[in-house]
Each structure stands twice: as C-alpha cells, then as structure tokens.
Amino acid sequence: MKILLTGIDGYCGWPLALAISKKFNKSKIIGVDNLSRRKWVNESMSNSAILIKSIQNRIKTAKKFGFKNIKFIGGDITNAKFVENLFKKYKFDIVIHCASQPSAPFANSSLHSATFTLKNNNISLLNILWSMKKFGKKNIRLINTSTTGVYGQPNFKIPEGFVEIIKNGKDTVPFTNLGGSWYHITKSNDLNNLHLANRIWGTRIIDMRTAIVYGISTNETVLHPDLNTRFDFDFNFGVVINRFCAMSVIDHDLTVYGEGLQKRPFISLIDFVKSITNLIKYKQKKSFEVFNQTTELLSIKDLAETIGKNARKFGAKSQVKFIRNPRVEKERHNMKMENKKFLKILDSKPTSFKEESVSIIKILIKNKNRILKYKESLI
Numbered sequence: 001m002k003i004l005l006t007g008i009d010g011y012c013g014w015p016l017a018l019a020i021s022k023k024f025n026k027s028k029i030i031g032v033d034n035l036s037r038r039k040w041v042n043e044s045m046s047n048s049a050i051l052i053k054s055i056q057n058r059i060k061t062a063k064k065f066g067f068k069n070i071k072f073i074g075g076d077i078t079n080a081k082f083v084e085n086l087f088k089k090y091k092f093d094i095v096i097h098c099a100s101q102p103s104a105p106f107a108n109s110s111l112h113s114a115t116f117t118l119k120n121n122n123i124s125l126l127n128i129l130w131s132m133k134k135f136g137k138k139n140i141r142l143i144n145t146s147t148t149g150v151y152g153q154p155n156f157k158i159p160e161g162f163v164e165i166i167k168n169g170k171d172t173v174p175f176t177n178l179g180g181s182w183y184h185i186t187k188s189n190d191l192n193n194l195h196l197a198n199r200i201w202g203t204r205i206i207d208m209r210t211a212i213v214y215g216i217s218t219n220e221t222v223l224h225p226d227l228n229t230r231f232d233f234d235f236n237f238g239v240v241i242n243r244f245c246a247m248s249v250i251d252h253d254l255t256v257y258g259e260g261l262q263k264r265p266f267i268s269l270i271d272f273v274k275s276i277t278n279l280i281k282y283k284q285k286k287s288f289e290v291f292n293q294t295t296e297l298l299s300i301k302d303l304a305e306t307i308g309k310n311a312r313k314f315g316a317k318s319q320v321k322f323i324r325n326p327r328v329e330k331e332r333h334n335m336k337m338e339n340k341k342f343l344k345i346l347d348s349k350p351t352s353f354k355e356e357s358v359s360i361i362k363i364l365i366k367n368k369n370r371i372l373k374y375k376e377s378l379i
C-alpha cells in the first residue's frame with residue numbers, strides 16, 4: 001500500500017507518520033512538506049517549546065527504531081505540476097491531507113495573510129482532487145483534515161457533517177457555515193470542493209472535522225528526543241491547552257477571554273493519531289463520510305482552572321486571570337457536538353484532558369528556559 005501524507009513535518013503529521021509506519025510496516029509512506037510551519041513560527045518570534053530536529057534527521061533516527069518505510073519529499077503542494085508528478089510516479093492507494101496554514105489569528109491578522117491562507121489551503125486541496133481524478137488508482141481515497149471550527153458555536157447539537165432541510169421536500173446538505181476566521185473559511189471552501197468532486201466524479205472521501213488538538217508526545221515520539229514533534233505556544237500557532245500549559249510553567253497568568261464560558265471541542269494528539277491510523281483500513285459505508293474528530297467539549301474557564309491547579313502541584317505560581325474578550329464570539333451558547341460515529345473509529349477509551357495536561361506540564365518544566373526565551377510571543 002502506498003500512502004501520501006501531506007504536512008509530514010507538522011505537529012500532527014510527524015507523529016502520524018510514525019504511527020502509520022509502525023502499524024503498516026509493509027506500506028510505503030511518502031511524506032511531503034515545504035517546511036513553511038517552521039518559518040511561520042519563526043516569523044511570530046517564537047519556537048517549539050521542545051527541541052525538534054530537521055525532517056531528514058527525524059527520518060534517520062526513525063529508521064534506527066524500526067520505522068523504515070518513510071520517505072520525505074520537499075515541495076509545495078500549491079504547485080500543480082509537483083502534485084501531478086507525485087501521483088504519476090507513486091500510484092497512491094490513500095492520501096492523508098494534513099498540509100495547511102492552520103492558524104486562525106494568523107489568517108485574520110492582515111489582508112495579505114488572509115489571501116495567503118485562502119490560496120495555500122484551497123489550491124492545495126484542489127490540486128490533490130484533480131490529481132486523484134487524473135492519475136489516481138481506481139479505488140484511491142482521501143482522508144482530509146478539516147476542523148470543527150467550521151461549525152462556529154450554534155445553539156444546537158451539531159451533527160456529524162450534514163443537516164436535513166425540510167421545507168416543501170427534504171434534502172441533506174453539508175454543514176460548515178459559521179467559522180470565525182479566514183482559516184476556517186478555507187476549510188468551508190474545501191468542503192464545497194470535496195463534495196463537488198464526490199458528486200461529479202465519485203471521489204472517495206472522508207472529511208474529518210478535527211477538534212483542537214493538544215498534547216506533547218505519542219507512544220512513538222517518546223522513543224527518542226530526535227523523534228519529538230513540535231509544541232508551539234505563541235499567540236498565532238499555539239492552541240489554547242498547549243498555551244495554558246506553557247504559561248503555567250513560567251508562572252505567567254492564565255489569561256481567559258471574558259468569563260471563559262465559551263466551550264470548545266478537543267482531542268489529544270494521541271487520539272488524533274490513533275483514529276486517523278484506524279481509518280486506513282476502515283471500510284467506507286458511503287463514498288463521502290464525515291466524522292467529528294473530538295472526544296471532549298470543555299469551557300475555557302475549566303481548562304485554565306484545571307491546568308493552573310495541576311501546575312501549582314509542581315510549584316508553579318500562575319493564577320487564572322479574566323480579561324476583556326478581544327474576539328468577536330459568542331461567550332454563552334448551548335453548543336453540543338455529535339461524535340458517536342467517531343468514537344467507533346477511535347475504538348478505545350479517549351485520553352483524558354485532566355491526565356494528559358499533567359504529562360504536558362511535566363515535560364514543559366524541563367524545557368522552561370526555552371519558553372522563557374520566547375515568552376514575548378505568548379501574547
């Protein structure tokens with residue numbers, strides 16, 4: 001089996017490559033990346049809180065630990081010729097698409113960043129869809145990583161992908177309408193492109209609505225420090241749990257926007273990796289399926305209080321501080337999210353945020369000086 005993994009150098013992509021390599025050791029994984037995430041974080045005057053090696057160095061170390069089937073190819077997937085050549089050469093069985101500009105604050109920071117994000121994310125996916133159509137094997141399929149952010153915070157239970165509209169008759173339509181940034185809009189646009197390709201060409205697709213991913217390591221990355229995945233905590237690229245953990249170990253206040261009652265869906269890096277790996281052998285029931293890739297819905301206030309309490313057990317002094325909300329967002333809402341289908345894919349007890357946040361804090365304490373060095377990037 002030949003697998004194309006885009007975004008292999010990223011936070012989720014690298015641990016995913018290792019997990020797939022271990023479970024499917026007879027397969028060939030072609031990992032593609034243009035290393036832009038490293039550049040974007042540097043431009044945000046920050047760096048990963050734990051040291052990360054170059055992709056070449058990671059792959060070399062991975063080989064020593066038995067992960068022998070990963071090949072890296074550098075390139076930009078907005079370049080149609082580059083993508084076409086990959087598909088012509090390798091005849092992939094499955095494509096796992098993790099290459100995006102994934103930051104909402106970065107996308108919303110200027111017209112230039114919004115335009116860049118739209119081009120980067122939407123053209124990349126379009127290139128993949130067209131190459132699958134033109135050069136793909138008959139049963140090739142795509143696992144796409146979208147985001148639960150496309151849903152916004154509506155006052156109803158969000159279904160796994162579709163809503164039924166009943167007026168004169170009934171129709172089932174994809175739902176991704178209330179995202180709060182141009183990054184989220186790229187994922188809503190992606191859905192339109194995915195759904196169209198499925199309707200007119202029959203392209204086989206699984207669209208994962210990925211929740212906010214948190215965590216610092218997986219069963220495979222812990223084997224050697226050279227296998228670390230990145231852990232960002234800066235304003236643009238750090239996600240809330242990871243940022244609060246980093247803030248807590250340097251005694252920075254845990255700054256909660258407004259009353260902190262806004263809820264968000266989460267998934268650990270461990271469960272992200274496990275569920276995508278499980279999808280590789282999943283027999284699709286329909287040619288287009290959607291999963292809400294989330295295990296917990298938590299309020300920002302609860303997160304900050306739990307992380308603060310855990311960090312204080314290790315001597316940290318940080319306190320939860322409520323500040324005026326700089327974002328345009330609903331703070332009070334009754335959002336719920338269906339994830340029954342997803343939990344079947346995960347097929348194990350989900351990681352608990354309470355326990356995993358302790359593991360994150362323990363590792364970050366050892367890397368406190370790196371966080372202190374880039375602490376200006378926190379806010």
Ligand SMILES: NC(=O)c1ccc[n+]([C@@H]2O[C@H](COP(=O)([O-])OP(=O)(O)OC[C@H]3O[C@@H](n4cnc5c(N)ncnc54)[C@H](O)[C@@H]3O)[C@@H](O)[C@H]2O)c1
Binds near residue numbers: 012037075078097213
């Ligand atoms: N991390 C999260 O909390 C989260 C939440 C929801 C959805 N997602 C989605 O999961 C996927 C992976 O996210 P991540 O956190 O690993 O992001 P990441 O930025 O760490 O990884 C993305 C990788 O893609 C690469 N890339 C970007 N544009 C490229 C291009 N044009 N050509 C080649 N490579 C390119 C980057 O260099 C980076 O290494 C993304 O699709 C993201 O939108 C992530």
